[in-house]
Amino acid sequence: xxxxxxxxxxxxxxxxxxxxxxxxxxxxxxxxxxxxxxxxxxxxxxxxxxxxxxxxxxxxxxxxxxxxxxxxxxxxxxxxxxxxxxxxxxxxxxxxxxxxxxxxxxxxxxxxxxxxxxxxxxxxxxxxxxxxxxxxxxxxxxxxxxxxxxxxxxxxxxxxxxxxxxxxxxxxxxxxxxxxxxxxxxxxxxxxxxxxxxxxxxxxxxxxxxxxxxxxxxxxxxxxxxxxxxxxxxxxxxxxxxxxxxxxxxxxxxxxxxxxxxxxxxxxxxxxxxxxxxxxxxxxxxxxxxxxxxxxxxxxxxxxxxxxxxxxxxxxxxxxxxxxxxxxxxxxxxxxx
Amino acid sequence: xxxxxxxxxxxxxxxxxxxxxxxxxxxxxxxxxxxxxxxxxxxxxxxxxxxxxxxxxxxxxxxxxxxxxxxxxxxxxxxxxxxxxxxxxxxxxxxxxxxxxxxxxxxxxxxxxxxxxxxxxxxxxxxxxxxxxxxxxxxxxxxxxxxxxxxxxxxxxxxxxxxxxxxxxxxxxxxxxxxxxxxxxxxxxxxxxxxxxxxxxxxxxxxxxxxxxxxxxxxxxxxxxxxxxxxxxxxxxxxxxxxxxxxxxxxxxxxxxxxxxxxxxxxxxxxxxxxxxxxxxxxxxxxxxxxxxxxxxxxxxxxxxxxxxxxxxxxxxxxxxxxxxxxxxxxxxxxxx
Numbered sequence: 132x133x134x135x136x137x138x139x140x141x142x143x144x145x146x147x148x149x150x151x152x153x154x155x156x157x158x159x160x161x162x163x164x165x166x167x168x169x170x171x172x173x174x175x176x177x178x179x180x181x182x183x184x185x186x187x188x189x190x191x192x193x194x195x196x197x198x199x200x201x202x203x204x205x206x207x208x209x210x211x212x213x214x215x216x217x218x219x220x221x222x223x224x225x226x227x228x229x230x231x232x233x234x235x236x237x238x239x240x241x242x243x244x245x246x247x248x249x250x251x252x253x254x255x256x257x258x259x260x261x262x263x264x265x266x267x268x269x270x271x272x273x274x275x276x277x278x279x280x281x282x283x284x285x286x287x288x289x290x291x292x293x294x295x296x297x298x299x300x301x302x303x304x305x306x307x308x309x310x311x312x313x314x315x316x317x318x319x320x321x322x323x324x325x326x327x328x329x330x331x332x333x334x335x336x337x338x339x340x341x342x343x344x345x346x347x348x349x350x351x352x353x354x355x356x357x358x359x360x361x362x363x364x365x366x367x368x369x370x371x372x373x374x375x376x377x378x379x380x381x382x383x384x385x386x387x388x389x390x391x392x393x394x395x396x397x398x399x400x401x402x403x404x405x406x407x408x409x410x411x412x413x414x415x416x417x418x419x420x421x422x423x424x425x426x427x428x429x430x431x432x433x434x435x436x437x438x439x440x441x442x443x444x445x446x447x448x449x450x451x452x453x454x455x456x457x458x459x460x461x462x463x464x465x466x467x468x
Numbered sequence: 469x470x471x472x473x474x475x476x477x478x479x480x481x482x483x484x485x486x487x488x489x490x491x492x493x494x495x496x497x498x499x500x501x502x503x504x505x506x507x508x509x510x511x512x513x514x515x516x517x518x519x520x521x522x523x524x525x526x527x528x529x530x531x532x533x534x535x536x537x538x539x540x541x542x543x544x545x546x547x548x549x550x551x552x553x554x555x556x557x558x559x560x561x562x563x564x565x566x567x568x569x570x571x572x573x574x575x576x577x578x579x580x581x582x583x584x585x586x587x588x589x590x591x592x593x594x595x596x597x598x599x600x601x602x603x604x605x606x607x608x609x610x611x612x613x614x615x616x617x618x619x620x621x622x623x624x625x626x627x628x629x630x631x632x633x634x635x636x637x638x639x640x641x642x643x644x645x646x647x648x649x650x651x652x653x654x655x656x657x658x659x660x661x662x663x664x665x666x667x668x669x670x671x672x673x674x675x676x677x678x679x680x681x682x683x684x685x686x687x688x689x690x691x692x693x694x695x696x697x698x699x700x701x702x703x704x705x706x707x708x709x710x711x712x713x714x715x716x717x718x719x720x721x722x723x724x725x726x727x728x729x730x731x732x733x734x735x736x737x738x739x740x741x742x743x744x745x746x747x748x749x750x751x752x753x754x755x756x757x758x759x760x761x762x763x764x765x766x767x768x769x770x771x772x773x774x775x776x777x778x779x780x781x782x783x784x785x786x787x788x789x790x791x792x793x794x795x796x797x798x799x800x801x802x803x804x805x
Contacts, residue, residue, distance in 0.1 A: 157620065160628070161624060161627040223587075227582070245563075245582070246630055250623055253556075253560065253589075253593065254620060257619035257620045257623065258620065260612065260615075260616035271609055272601055272604075272608055272612070273601075275601055275612055276597075276598065276601035279594050282590075282594035283493065283594045283598065286494075286498070286594065287495050287498060289587055290495070290497060290587055294497060
């Protein structure tokens, strides 16, 4: 049995008190929206324990320290910081994408308006740096530097994502580069930040970062497959959600760049506007599958997982933690398909 | 003659190459909006040299290092970082406030949409931390920590500002606290960050920070006076701009909290909606002035400037740099009224 569910539970339990303490640094008015977003309170302010997400990134951060033989508490500020950066991007993305629900609850902008979502996200980003730098540890500065650079790449991926919406075609390479920014960068930083905080040598840090890069892209490939063919009961999103918004996700970009009539038909449909009905969405999902978009995405995800696992070989990591990192990666990517 | 205009010119000239290098870290697509916002290019991408703002915060940062006897280049990453944080807040504020022009040019959100403004601001905030931490100096971490804490206070002030719009009355204390967050916090960090980067003792850093706190509140008081009674040719904003949006600025909150009929009349008008005409705006400006809002704001600004100047006494600063800090503070606050 995989150790991943236990790692994730442990990660959530470990970081929550520190994450709450970070959010509590905000004044009482403005901490409300962040506490709601993290699932600790209802929109009205009553205590609750809603789904706060899987805590994959903090789990990676904690295992990253263990993998280099450091106690996990060394990584705790890093685990909290990557979770804050991740949620900064979710709160801003929900607003930019106009998504009204996340984890079966209304989004911050939907409840309190765009300005609240902008400011809640901004505050999470500032808090991430503050949590890291408040430790006063000599390794806090390189960790904070990693996080700032990562945030820049994360934003670059989001910019590409929005740009692609306005373009007819995007190459598969551009789409993978976007996923590397939007998803890979923070997974990579999460897998490396524990080792950075533990003061590990660069080759070790780089190996963990590479693991996270590949894992992030694999995760995005699978997420994109689910955005088209996923079960709404599992994904928490409407069926065909990525098709409704005509998103040029990875399977779509692969299908668009094939020869043959299906690709042309798909391009023509993407250039249309209006709200498609269920039948139309099923037909378009069929076009993408027929042009090989689904099979390619799943095969590429598997290839990335192999590369991720190879990255962790030969750098002398703690065997137990390395096994847990591999199990966590596989769990995150496989669980959904 | 004041040395302030020369300090500001020097500050702008000193930081611009480093600021451009920071913005150039973004990929070519997404650096465009930031370069436009800073006045380096037109919306179409042609080189230009539009008004990039007064560069008050970087000037404070550079003088802060000089005041403790350090060469100004020690403060350069700090000067760039505070300018990036300031402009992060402008780009997001313009979107949240729906302001279509800044420095006589269209705002980022107006030209490229809300998502571009959100992402451009986000990127500026991340770059500010990156620029500081890339120096690898042992003082970079405390400077980055100061900046992260400051950003939290800045966001708190903005949250209060938005909250006040939905409330009938706010106390003068609440309004001053909002100004301390929205304007004082970053002025304070700017005046202190050079000394932090130079490794100065805490008492010196605190004195410079206190100077910046008071200066920031004085600046906001004068800015609020100009938002009601300022000349559009000088402010670059429409006449009575803060009244049009029924903003509970400092002079308004003072007037609202006085006894007498003018205060009640003002409260009634603030509770109305619709687009007021020029005559109505002149009448309301008269109510605020009649209730003492203008005189109080200007007297309080003068009092804060005295406190700012006192903060710099007795901590053994370089006399020349101290003189320039005082001249800069007076110039920034007096110039406008």
